[in-house]
Amino acid sequence: MTARVPDRPSRPEQGFGAFVRARADAGALVVQPRMGFGDPAWMRAGLAATRAARAHTVGTLTLDSYTRLGDLAAIERALHDGMPLNGYPIATHSDSMTRAVLEGVMDADFPVQVRHGSALPQHIFRRLIALGLTATEGGPVSYCLPYGRVPLADSIDAWRECTELFAQARDLGAEPHLETFGGCMMGQLCPPSQLVALSVLEALFFRAHGCRSISVSYAQQTHPGQDTAAVLALRRLCADLLPDVEWHVVVYTYMGAYPVTEAGAYRLLREAAELAVRTGSERLIVKTVAESRRIPTVAENVAALEYAARAAEANRTTAHDPGTDSQTYAEALALVEAVLNLASDLSRALLLAFRRGYLDIPYCVHPDNRGLTRSRLDEEGRLRWAYTGALPLGHLVRTGQSHKVTAAGLLADLSFLRQKMDREAVADRSSSELTGSV
Amino acid sequence: MARHQEVEVAVESARSAMPSRGTVVVSGLASDAHTWNLVYLQILIEEFGYHVVNLGACVPDDVLVETCRRIDPALIALGSVNGHGRTDGLRVVARLRDCPELVATPMVIGGKLTVSDDAETLAPELLAAGFDGVFPDRASSEGEFAAFVAALPTAPRQLLSMGRPE
Numbered sequence: 001m002t003a004r005v006p007d008r009p010s011r012p013e014q015g016f017g018a019f020v021r022a023r024a025d026a027g028a029l030v031v032q033p034r035m036g037f038g039d040p041a042w043m044r045a046g047l048a049a050t051r052a053a054r055a056h057t058v059g060t061l062t063l064d065s066y067t068r069l070g071d072l073a074a075i076e077r078a079l080h081d082g083m084p085l086n087g088y089p090i091a092t093h094s095d096s097m098t099r100a101v102l103e104g105v106m107d108a109d110f111p112v113q114v115r116h117g118s119a120l121p122q123h124i125f126r127r128l129i130a131l132g133l134t135a136t137e138g139g140p141v142s143y144c145l146p147y148g149r150v151p152l153a154d155s156i157d158a159w160r161e162c163t164e165l166f167a168q169a170r171d172l173g174a175e176p177h178l179e180t181f182g183g184c185m186m187g188q189l190c191p192p193s194q195l196v197a198l199s200v201l202e203a204l205f206f207r208a209h210g211c212r213s214i215s216v217s218y219a220q221q222t223h224p225g226q227d228t229a230a231v232l233a234l235r236r237l238c239a240d241l242l243p244d245v246e247w248h249v250v251v252y253t254y255m256g257a258y259p260v261t262e263a264g265a266y267r268l269l270r271e272a273a274e275l276a277v278r279t280g281s282e283r284l285i286v287k288t289v290a291e292s293r294r295i296p297t298v299a300e301n302v303a304a305l306e307y308a309a310r311a312a313e314a315n316r317t318t319a320h321d322p323g324t325d326s327q328t329y330a331e332a333l334a335l336v337e338a339v340l341n342l343a344s345d346l347s348r349a350l351l352l353a354f355r356r357g358y359l360d361i362p363y364c365v366h367p368d369n370r371g372l373t374r375s376r377l378d379e380e381g382r383l384r385w386a387y388t389g390a391l392p393l394g395h396l397v398r399t400g401q402s403h404k405v406t407a408a409g410l411l412a413d414l415s416f417l418r419q420k421m422d423r424e425a426v427a428d429r430s431s432s433e434l435t436g437s438v
Numbered sequence: 439m440a441r442h443q444e445v446e447v448a449v450e451s452a453r454s455a456m457p458s459r460g461t462v463v464v465s466g467l468a469s470d471a472h473t474w475n476l477v478y479l480q481i482l483i484e485e486f487g488y489h490v491v492n493l494g495a496c497v498p499d500d501v502l503v504e505t506c507r508r509i510d511p512a513l514i515a516l517g518s519v520n521g522h523g524r525t526d527g528l529r530v531v532a533r534l535r536d537c538p539e540l541v542a543t544p545m546v547i548g549g550k551l552t553v554s555d556d557a558e559t560l561a562p563e564l565l566a567a568g569f570d571g572v573f574p575d576r577a578s579s580e581g582e583f584a585a586f587v588a589a590l591p592t593a594p595r596q597l598l599s600m601g602r603p604e
Contacts, residue, residue: 065469065520069496074469078525084553086521117471147471148496187474256474293576295521295553363477365494407482411580414474 015174016111016135017213017246019058024248024282028056029273029312031284032250033301034115036062038078038085040093044101046298051110053302055309058283059105059112061133062087068118069148086295090114090127098131111135113179119143119150125162129169136166137179137217139202141350141359145366146186152354152368156347160209167210175213178206179250183217183234185361188256189375189413191383192221192230193331194359194391200237200336205346207245214245215283219252220272222417223382226328228319231279233329236321237336248282251275253308257418258291263425265289266307268417273311278319284308292418331396335359338392357390363410374405377413381420458489459590460512465493465502467518467526475517475549482580486587488512499530507539513590514540516547519575523551524560531568544590548573548583 023030033050037043047059064087066074075092078085090098106112113135116124121138128136144155166176182198199216206214216238218231231249238247253272259265269286276284286304288296296304324330338358343349353359357370364371372389385397386405464479466472473495480490493505506514514534516527527547534540547569551560561572571586572578 065471065522068471069469071469074525083525084521086553146473146495149494149498149501294550363474365473365477365480365492367494405481407478407485410478410481414478 014108015213016058016113016177017175017215017248019108019111020215020248020282021246023056029276029284029309030056030058030282031286031305031308031312032058032113033060033286033288033305034062035060035296035298035301036064036087036115038064038087038089040088040097040101042298043088044105046301047101047105047110047112049298049302050305051105053305053309055305057110057305058135059110061090061112061114063114063116063118063124064089065117067091067124068116070118070120070123090131091123095127095131098127102131111174113137113177117143117147117181119148119155120158121162122158125166129165132173134169134174135177135179137181137215139180139182139198140205140347141198141354142181142185142202145354145361145364145369149367152366153351156350159205160347163206163209163211167206167212175246176211177213177215178211179215180206180217184219184252184255186364187219188221188254189362189383191331191362191375191385192218192226193233193328193393194335194361195219195221196230196234196237196328196332197335197339198359199234200241200332201339201346201350203238203242203245203247204340205350207242208346212245214242214247215250216247217250217252218281220254220268220275221383222377223380224271224275226382227275228278229322229326229328230332231275231281232319232321233326233332235280236323236329237332241336249279250283250285251279251281252285253287254417255287257415258287259418259421259425260292261422261425262289263429264418264422265291267425267428268421269304269308270311273308274315277312277315278317280318284312327396331393334392334396358392360389360391362386376405376409377416381416459487460489461509462488462490462513462515463493463502463506463509463511464490464515464517465497465505466495467516467523467530468496468498469522469526470518470520471495472517472519475519479515479517482584483513483515483587486584488587499533502530503533503537506534506543507537510539511543513587514543514545516545517549518547518551519549521550521553523547523549524564527551527564527569528567531564535568544570546571546573546583546586548575548578550575 020030035046050057050059064085067089075089140156140159180199180202182202183195203214203216286308288300288304290296290300339349339353342352360370360373362373362375374386376386378384462483480492483490564572573583
């Protein structure tokens with residue numbers, strides 16, 4: 001099921017994708033934090049601690065939100081006023097400063113991925129290329145619609161330009177690697193089939209513009225069985241549609257409202273690690289016990305990485321692959337095919353798809369999202385379509401009786417998993433106390 | 439683009455059978471990409487009978503100020519969860535209060551307003567800067583916010599503004 005391709009990339013032996021592939025071939029799950037600090041010394045310390053963690057790790061350099069938006073004046077003000085930034089300002093700190101942060105920490109055994117969230121990332125890609133950084137993530141849709149007001153057409157143009165620049169930068173010494181963020185759209189309440197479709201479509205976009213080392217994301221949602229089917233559907237679609245690309249799957253630990261108890265937080269992280277192992281995913285982005293409150297510390301990140309690695313080691317079972325006989329696969333395939341059939345040029349196809357509502361993200365308030373779809377959780381915690389709007393899913397999905405979304409109902413769905421994990425963690429503890437087991 | 443967004447957002451929203459109590463502007467701040475807080479706020483405020491214009495994420499100060507001046511809303515509700523809320527909120531509330539039309543408009547801010555846990559200590563600073571209510575994530579509840587919305591003046595906006603010095 002893994003894509004070992006006949007036509008290998010130019011430098012398959014080096015880079016982020018090759019590192020993850022090698023670990024996966026050796027049976028290990030690569031774990032990665034979401035970490036970024038404005039202070040260069042903290043950033044370096046965070047990367048060094050990630051590297052030293054007892055786990056197969058890769059590093060993360062998350063940029064601050066002012067850099068993401070290109071508001072460099074705001075960073076100058078924040079630095080001047082001593083106000084902490086929520087990430088590393090790669091376009092403000094000098095390149096020599098950033099090289100010093102990475103020197104002796106980042107190497108072939110510890111690749112570092114830059115994470116940002118910019119719809120117009122030209123200034124960020126210019127810095128990456130200047131610094132020789134060869135792994136980053138995002139996408140023309142997933143870094144645009146959830147996060148701001150940049151027109152989708154502008155984001156698509158910018159990402160096309162950046163992908164082409166980045167893909168040509170093979171003289172940096174490693175194969176440039178791009179990860180789709182499409183499988184994480186909105187963090188929660190986007191039905192799995194649309195997450196899978198978006199991740200596949202963004203991977204096709206990267207490939208169309210020259211990228212040959214790609215990872216496809218999928219964010220853990222609210223039901224383990226449904227998530228398993230979704231990741232297997234993602235793998236099947238990638239195997240079919242990315243024949244000449246080195247690719248792997250990255251699972252994100254739940255991105256919605258996180259459990260507030262430590263036991264609940266770890267329980268959710270364990271389920272994410274088990275999802276990754278069960279589906280043959282090669283990499284996992286972890287979350288920490290501090291997630292519900294604030295940006296986590298380095299120590300909390302290391303604890304989460306090591307816990308996830310242990311949870312993955314402890315559970316080596318593989319899920320049965322239902323193949324094409326899966327509702328999520330059928331929906332995702334229908335969405336991907338409908339978009340690809342709109343135009344031969346994928347940029348144009350994506351624009352048309354959102355204009356016509358063939359892709360339509362529930363609860364996304366961006367001006368270029370139709371906003372005709374809604375989602376909800378069913379009694380068992382599965383994520384369902386409440387309204388499918390103009391999505392080409394009429395033959396596959398029956399939404400039945402319409403469900404009016406109330407504030408209380410939305411809040412209940414948004415906090416369902418937090419409450420479930422906290423409750424089950426407490427129940428587990430009381431039962432283990434009763435039996436005297438640990 | 440702002441008008442386009444209003445139309446799109448209005449598709450699903452503000453279909454309450456109640457007569458509208460007026461328009462509320464819900465908005466994120468310039469550096470904040472999160473929107474779930476804003477979607478929840480929108481639906482919650484709509485349930486009180488208001489029409490909501492949801493400007494979404496990463497709203498530049500100019501867009502927020504211009505939209506509020508044009509709409510003359512019954513309430514401006516700013517939500518932020520990325521840790522820059524204090525910085526961005528202090529800056530934009532000064533600009534909003536500088537507008538003659540918005541001198542007396544109720545304005546609130548809530549969410550995770552700094553990168554650490556100390557958001558509740560910031561309330562006095564934000565109130566002094568011009569907000570009428572501050573609802574930090576860990577130090578307030580949605581019930582308190584709902585009570586604030588319920589206590590807003592119910593008079594039609596035009597009558598209310600007649601009594602204001604302008």
